[in-house]
Amino acid sequence: MALDMNIHELLVIGDSDFLINQVKGNWATKNDKILPYMNLVQRLFGRFKSIDFRHTLRAQNEFAGTLATIASIIQHPESTHIGLLEITLREEHAHCAYVEAEPDGQPWYADIKAYLEKEEYPPESSANKKKTIRRLANGFFLNKEVL
Known part of the structure; x- marks a missing residue:
């Protein structure tokens, strides 16, 4: 070539x-x-x-x-x-420089944090969304209030 x-x-x-x-x-x-x-x-x-x-x-x-x-x-x-x-x-990965704002005003990780804190899903979550939250939560842990 x-x-x-x-x-x-x-x-x-x-x-x-x-x-x-x-x-x-x-x-x-x-x-x-x-x-x-x-x-x-x-x-x-x-x-x-x-x-x-x-x-x-x-x-x-x-x-x-x-x-x-x-x-x-x-x-x-x-x-x-x-x-x-x-x-x-x-200097940093693109995902560090750009995160879309969620329509509800919460940070992107709010659902994951709520699941780890109280094992709760957002209201009206589909089975697929619940499965996704559980899968993503495997990559995080809570240290008091910090995800």
Whole structure:
């Protein structure tokens, strides 16, 4: 895909130290299943002005996982041009920055807290809502008045 997009310089970031070192030639590739892929990568090296492979820890690879998820759900146009995707990195998760106000004026966790305090459900709760409250309550505990 990078070649089809006329990309000449490529940085590949992977979370498999083993594969990155094999591709770079630091370690030998002995697995018969991987050899055809390694041969293909070696042939593709010459088609780029520069190509670099870097290892990142799997725990620090959330961004790559997110990009892969986005790439899998975006409907690409028929043309070879894909518009710019602007990504803003935040200091905290999005769910920490935005919580919708409940129509009754109570915080989002009020039903969970009431269930843990008194094992009560909101009036006129459906069986499905009661089940959801019980399931969510499993992830919380009360310390006096604090959820």
